Amino acid sequence: MNWLENLRRSFLDFDAMAEVLPSMITVGLKNTLILAAASTVLGVVIGMVLAVMGISQSRWLRIPARIYTDVFRGLPAIVTILIIGQGFARIGRELFGPSPFPLGIIALSLIAGAYIGEIFRAGIQSVERGQMEACRALSMSYGQGMRLIVIPQGVRRVLPALVNQFIGNVKDSSLVYFLGLLASEREIFRVGQDQAVVTGNLSPLLLAGIFYLVITVPLTHLVNYIDQRLRTGRQGNSSGAASGLMEVSELKAATTTSSTCKGGNMVAGGTLAIRRLNMSYGHLEVLKGVDLVIPQGSVTCIIGPSGSGKSTLLRCLNRLVEPKGGDILLDGKSILTMKPEALRRRVGMVFQHFNLFPDHTALDNVMLSLRKIKGMPRGEARRIGEARLADVGLLGRKDHRPSGLSGGQQQRVAIARALAMDPEVILFDEVTSALDPELVKGVLDLIADLGRQGMTMAVVTHEMGFARRVADQVVFMDEGRIVEVGSPADIFDAPKSDRLRRFLAEVL
Numbered sequence: 001m002n003w004l005e006n007l008r009r010s011f012l013d014f015d016a017m018a019e020v021l022p023s024m025i026t027v028g029l030k031n032t033l034i035l036a037a038a039s040t041v042l043g044v045v046i047g048m049v050l051a052v053m054g055i056s057q058s059r060w061l062r063i064p065a066r067i068y069t070d071v072f073r074g075l076p077a078i079v080t081i082l083i084i085g086q087g088f089a090r091i092g093r094e095l096f097g098p099s100p101f102p103l104g105i106i107a108l109s110l111i112a113g114a115y116i117g118e119i120f121r122a123g124i125q126s127v128e129r130g131q132m133e134a135c136r137a138l139s140m141s142y143g144q145g146m147r148l149i150v151i152p153q154g155v156r157r158v159l160p161a162l163v164n165q166f167i168g169n170v171k172d173s174s175l176v177y178f179l180g181l182l183a184s185e186r187e188i189f190r191v192g193q194d195q196a197v198v199t200g201n202l203s204p205l206l207l208a209g210i211f212y213l214v215i216t217v218p219l220t221h222l223v224n225y226i227d228q229r230l231r232t233g234r235q236g237n238s239s240g241a242a243s244g245l246m247e248v249s250e251l252k253a254a255t256t257t258s259s260t261c262k263g264g265n266m267v268a269g270g271t272l273a274i275r276r277l278n279m280s281y282g283h284l285e286v287l288k289g290v291d292l293v294i295p296q297g298s299v300t301c302i303i304g305p306s307g308s309g310k311s312t313l314l315r316c317l318n319r320l321v322e323p324k325g326g327d328i329l330l331d332g333k334s335i336l337t338m339k340p341e342a343l344r345r346r347v348g349m350v351f352q353h354f355n356l357f358p359d360h361t362a363l364d365n366v367m368l369s370l371r372k373i374k375g376m377p378r379g380e381a382r383r384i385g386e387a388r389l390a391d392v393g394l395l396g397r398k399d400h401r402p403s404g405l406s407g408g409q410q411q412r413v414a415i416a417r418a419l420a421m422d423p424e425v426i427l428f429d430e431v432t433s434a435l436d437p438e439l440v441k442g443v444l445d446l447i448a449d450l451g452r453q454g455m456t457m458a459v460v461t462h463e464m465g466f467a468r469r470v471a472d473q474v475v476f477m478d479e480g481r482i483v484e485v486g487s488p489a490d491i492f493d494a495p496k497s498d499r500l501r502r503f504l505a506e507v508l
């Protein structure tokens with residue numbers, strides 16, 4: 001049992017530990033935290049710049065960011081620390097005095113920046129494209145969408161990775177001692193190491209190890225907790241998505257008392273006139289001379305086979321994609337001459353995949369544009385937001401995050417969000433395609449109800465029953481062209497073209 005005693009003496013010499021403890025706290029811990037915190041903060045600044053450069057359209061920004069990242073990620077940390085600390089020692093002395101401590105921070109920051117830049121870039125790029133589309137459809141500029149929605153979501157997603165980086169900096173700070181720090185500048189490892197030499201055993205180093213764990217382990221758990229809270233909101237994940245059947249009755253109650261239009265008045269709709277509209281993605285011609293009038297206060301359903309250009313036509317109407325030729329007039333004025341953000345205030349849109357903002361509650365989703373785009377005071381935005389949620393039968397769930405709502409409920413929040421901006425026209429892009437069958441009816445009834453209230457609507461749909469029941473006119477598209485336009489009776493009961501007959505035979 002001699003070896004056990006040896007081990008005990010080597011690692012568990014409590015007197016040696018007690019002796020080094022005060023300087024471990026007042027010198028080592030303090031300096032380690034300064035080195036790690038300062039280099040993480042500076043690293044975050046460098047990383048943010050690198051991330052923005054890395055996702056930029058310009059390769060003059062992308063390429064330098066790439067080179068920086070490759071170099072500082074590729075070099076061993078100690079090499080960078082020595083190159084910066086010793087290579088720039090003279091400049092360092094002039095700027096910061098004799099201590100290499102600030103140069104150590106800079107070296108650690110340069111290394112951390114390369115990793116943090118990649119973390120941010122991956123986080124921002126992992127945010128679904130639909131989030132930015134929803135921002136733009138709510139008439140936010142690209143910058144506002146990035147600032148309010150995409151970057152915060154990206155940063156939240158990478159929070160655990162950022163804390164890991166901080167932990168990495170805590171550990172890498174032990175390398176700065178290679179630069180020759182003053183006694184008062186030593187970090188945890190160096191204090192332990194010096195005392196180990198004095199006492200001739202490893203107990204002070206074991207204490208240093210314990211100090212590192214005391215910093216890093218609680219941090220990891222704290223960040224996991226914060227991440228969970230941010231993801232699910234306060235009410236947690238099981239926030240009572242109702243069963244589909246319950247939702248149907250919930251919605252029925254809402255639509256009978258709906259006040260979607262202000263004070264129960266009919267909504268003032270706009271007229272859209274589409275003239276010889278062309279659109280292509282690269283060489284792929286998607287719209288080929290589309291002519292159509294969507295009269296004020298009418299419901300136009302657009303049907304047709306997959307890939308026929310229905311969604312693209314809809315996206316041209318609020319300029320989420322730019323037409324290549326032709327024109328679109330809103331109440332007689334070309335939308336191509338308007339600022340896209342101004343146009344989108346008048347022409348709202350609801351998407352197939354809802355595109356709700358996951359970090360915001362239902363009410364915040366509805367209020368966001370009222371506050372940020374219309375500049376409404378919080379109280380007024382809240383009043384309107386709650387009224388719109390009541391219209392879609394979801395006032396009771398206003399504090400729920402999207403993750404705590406069913407697909408049907410999420411889509412109704414998305415409709416409330418579009419309605420809150422008081423648009424003259426609303427575009428619905430296959431809004432029931434991603435829903436479970438029992439939830440489809442509720443959403444369609446809501447849209448039908450809006451139609452009755454005089455909202456001008458263009459609805460791309462695969463729901464033929466709905467189109468027949470609700471549409472004022474039905475548009476059949478194929479291969480980028482409108483093949484037939486007419487009343488539901490014309491289209492469904494007396495199709496003129498062979499293509500429409502074949503399509504109906506397939507889908508009915």
Ligand SMILES: Nc1ncnc2c1ncn2[C@@H]1O[C@H](COP(=O)(O)OP(=O)(O)OP(=O)(O)O)[C@@H](O)[C@H]1O
Pocket residue numbers: 281284286304305306307308309310311312313
């Ligand atoms: N962003 C894009 N880049 C390149 N091609 C695209 C893009 N979006 C759509 N397309 C192509 O344009 C054509 C028309 O697409 P669009 O989505 O408008 O059709 P759709 O009738 O709405 O089809 P679906 O019912 O399947 O949604 C398709 O061939 C599609 O592959």
